[in-house]
Structures are given as C-alpha cells and as structure tokens.
Amino acid sequence: MAFHAEGLVAIIVFYLAILAVGIWAAWKTKNTSSDGDRSEAIIVGGRDIGLLVGGFTMTATWVGGGYINGTAEAVYVPGYGLAWAQAPIGYSLSLILGGLFFAKPMRSKGYVTMLDPFQQLYGKRMGGLLFIPALMGEMFWAAAIFSALGATISVIIDINVNISVIISALIATMYTLVGGVYSVAYTDVVQLFCIFLGLWISVPFAMSHPAVTDIGLTAVHHVHQEPWLGSISSPDIYTWLDNFLLLTLGGIPWQAYFQRVLSSSSATYAQVLSFLAAFGCLVMALPAVLIGAIGASTAWNETAYGVPDPMAKKEADMILPIVLQYLCPVYISFFGLGAVSAAVMSSADSSILSASSMFARNIYQLSFRQNASDREIVWVIRITVLLFGASATAMALLASSVYGLWYLSSDLVYIIIFPQLLCVLFIKGTNTYGAIAGYLFGLVLRITGGEPYLYLQPLIYYPGCYPDENNIYTQRFPFKTLAMLTSFFTNIIVSYLAKYLFESGTLPPKLDFLDAVVARYSREHMDKATLVKSDNIVLNELAPVNPRHSLTLSSTFTNKEAFNYVDSSPELSNTEDN
Secondary structure: OOOOHHHHHHHHHHHHHHHHHHHHHHHHHHOOOOOOOHHHHHHHOOOOEOHHHHHHHHHHHHOOHHHHHHHHHHHHOOOOOHHHOOHHHHHHHHHHHHHHHHHHHHHHOOOOOOOHHHHHHHOHHHHHHHHHHHHHHHHHHHHHHHHHHHHHHHHHHOOOHHHHHHHHHHHHHHHHHHHHHHHHHHHHHHHHHHHHHHHHHHHHHHHOOOOEOOHHHHOOOOOOOOOOOOOOOHHHHHHHHHHHHHHHHHOOOOHHHHHHHHHEOOHHHHHHHHHHHHHHHHHHHHHHHHHHHHHHOEOHHHOOOOOOOOOOOOOHHHHHHHHHHHHOOHHHHHHHHHHHHHHHHHHHHHHHHHHHHHHHHHHHHHHHOOOOOHHHHHHHHHHHHHHHHHHHHHHHHHOOOHHHHHHHHHHHHHHHHHHHHHHHHHOOOOOHHHHHHHHHHHHHHHHOOOEHHHOEOOOOOOOOOEEOOOOOEEOOOOHHHHHHHHHHHHHHHHHHHHHHHHHOOOOOHHHOOOOOOHHHOOHHHHHHHHHHOOOOOOHHHHOOOOOOHHHOOHHHHOOHHHHHOOOOOHHHHOOOOO
C-alpha cells in the first residue's frame, strides 16, 4: 500500500484545528470563575454549559471510535447483523433513563463527580473501592479506542500504527490538560460535526461502487454472505438480553456522563441534554449501520482488496476503514478518516478527564488532603491527566487484550457501580456494610463467570454454557444481570440486617467499626439529648448550629445549589466520621 501524503496532511490540519479549539476553550476556562474554585471549573466548568454545546459534548462522548467501528462490524459480521448491533439503541435508552431518573437528583444536589454521593453516604473507604472499577472502565475504554484509531489510520494512509496512536493521544491529552471540561466540550462540537460530515459524505460513494449490490436486496437475501439484518436464535436470546441490559443500565454510571450532567446550567437542562444526546446517538449510528451493510453487500474479489474477504482475513473489526479505503475515492476516504479520528478523540479525552477528576477530588482531596488548596488540586488534576493519558497510550501499544480488559471492566461498572448508585440515590437505609457486601458478591459472581476475551475459564458453569473454538467456555445464561441483581439485593438486605442488629442492641456499638449505623446517632445528637434533661437549658439554645465547613468532609459536597435542595433523610448527613 502506498503512503498517502495528502492523507497525512489532512490529518495534521484536522489535529491542529482541534488543538486550537481546545486552547481557546482553555482560555475561556481561565476567565470563568466557579465561585473562585479553579479545580471545580476544570471538572464541571462554571456549571453553565448550555443546550447546544452540552448536547454536542454528551453525544460525542458516546459516539466514539468503538461506537461507530463496533456498529459497522456488528452489521457486517455474518450470523450477527443489525439484530446484534445493540449499541445505538442500548446507549440511547441509557441516556433516556439517565435523564429521567438520575440527572435531576445528581445535579440538584450540586455534586462535582459521580462518586460524591457514595462518599457522602458510605464514607471515603467505600468511595475508594468504587473508584477502582470506575477508573478501570475509563482507562481501558480510552486504551481500546486509541488502539482502534491507530489501526484505522494505518489502513488508510499506511503509516506506523504506534506513531499514529502516540500523536493522537498527545493531542487529546494536551487540550484536556490545559482546558478541562471546557476544552473537552468545545472540541466535541467540532469533532461531532466532523464525524457527521465525514461519514455521510463517504456513504453515497461507497454505495455506488460497482462491486456493491443493492443493500435492500442483501438485507433479506443471501448474496455474498448471510443477510445483514441478522437474526437472534433461540439459544442466544438470553445472551442478547444480558448484553442489552448491560449497555442500557451499565451505560448510566459513568463519570463521563455525569460530568456533562453536573456541568449543565440547571437540573432541567441536564435532563434535556440527556434526551438530546439519546437522539444524537441514534442519528450518528445511521452511517455506521449503512457502511456495515455496504461491507456485507460487496463482492470483495472485484475490488482492490481482493480475496479472501475481510471476514476470512479476520479483519471484520476494521470493516469501516476498509470500506472507506477500497470503495471510496482517495480524497473521500480522507474525510472518513477525519471522522474516525474525531470519534476517537471525542471519547478518549472524556475518559482521561473523568478518571483524573475522580482521583483528584474523591481520592486525593476527600480521602487524604481535605485541607488541600485549590491550586494544589488543580496541579493534581493536571498531573493525573498526563499519567492517565500516558497509561492509556501504553496499554493501547503494549496490551494484546485491551478490548477484553475493557469488556471486563465495563461489566464491573454495570454489576458493581449501577446497583450501588440505585441504592445511594433511591433506597433509604442502606449503609457501608451493605455496600461492601454487595460489591464483593457482585465481583465474585462476575469473575467466576469467566471471560472468553481474556481466556478466563468460568468457575461456575451456568445452564447453556458451551466451549468456543479456543475451548474456553462461554455463558449463554444472563449471569451478568444475575450478578448485578445479587449485588443490589445484597446491599439492601445486609444494610437493614446491620441496622437492626445494632439498633436492637444485639451487637454492641463498639463493633460498628465502620461507623455506618451507630454514627447515625452522632455525638451532636446525643449531646443535645443530654442537654434537654438539664434544668438550666432553654429550648432556643437547641437551635441547629452551622458546622465549620472548612474542617469537615461533608463541607466539600456543599455549594449554593446544594443548600437550596432540602432533604431530611438522616442517611445523607452521615459522612464526617467515615
């Protein structure tokens, strides 16, 4: 394959334009105050992102390289087809559910990251535990899409994969480093436009290639391969449902999503942004679906690609760049390449910033350095952006099973974080004991279910499991959803059991080593109860006293909007001793 200097120039121009927008957004961040809190401005901006920019950035976060490449691949692969292209519908429903049930309570209480409510209710130890699957999901996702980008660029302009990955990661890391959420949001606007334009320009040219059969015919008839509409066989129904629920419900508890929610100018705007992004995800999936259908409708022996076809060469995951390269004119394929590059960077920058935000706030500040200055937190964010960006790049270059690791970590987000989020927002009475038990039960059930991508044999063989070509057993039973439900109900049952045992006196207060139950009746409440019995006290002296916010963990969660949100449940006031 010849080296295409024009393609390289086009990519350089595109990257420079993205970097310029990112630097401009960084300047905007510098000149925007968030109650004088620079670190919060990096994480959630000035909480003033409107509908237009917010809708674009939330859509671009989901419409990444894995989204468009994966959708095209699912439609193309014989035996799967459109019926198994679950991401567009799954992620769209995820955004709708997030907008209906999760965006408003999170935004109304003025949280800064997704982990804030966990640390507020369950304490810093549990926040640290939940940070692990959240970090794994963000990092492996960034590494997976960097890896996909390198392969895509190498297909079209034939440059070294490692160089393309490193340069792309440097650009994304650089503008994220200097501008935070503003840079990510405003570059997402440009990137989403490039994705839309680049893919839609490519589709008509690819469809009109002489080697391509009418996709309407190949949708239902066997021409070059099985129909691209696909089908779901009876034994695979439960696997399909398990994966669909994972995408729909597991797509909610991601910091990348809540960063947009918490950056919006109001709770209502946060909900509307979620609905706009759901529509945007469906629209942006259409060209990827068409490209996958075109790949399934092509007689590859009549193209420069030759024989065997991409499926036989085990290049089905690269069907989108292959269609751009071999079925479109050269200058059109460069537009498509720009679209794929934009898609990757629009997701990678979000993941890197999300991981850095959670570490700086929920681990460094709230767990170790509660009195850290704002300047110190800003530098922690910057350093971790560099570290996480470099780590994702290294994994993309060195790890042979990046996608397998990402699949496993995304499962953990669904199985561990989603049920915990349900409990912390909607189930009153849960505590740290239940959260830890639910965490461990979910983790054990997921690991013992095996993972074919990592060649991990299951320890529990559920009904319907079967060996694949590598003799690794694959589960048909929806064990991921079973693990998620087990984690959810374990949290509730253990929480209420612990509460009953301590409050009934069955267990002495000294055994409440996590201060999760007895601490509900804090020293402040007990002191007031004692004072009431005194003869020299009057009732007006029992008026609530404002805490010294600068010295308490709970103060880090408060802001003007949080004070306006009234919630009388005692559970949400328990953090200081945790």
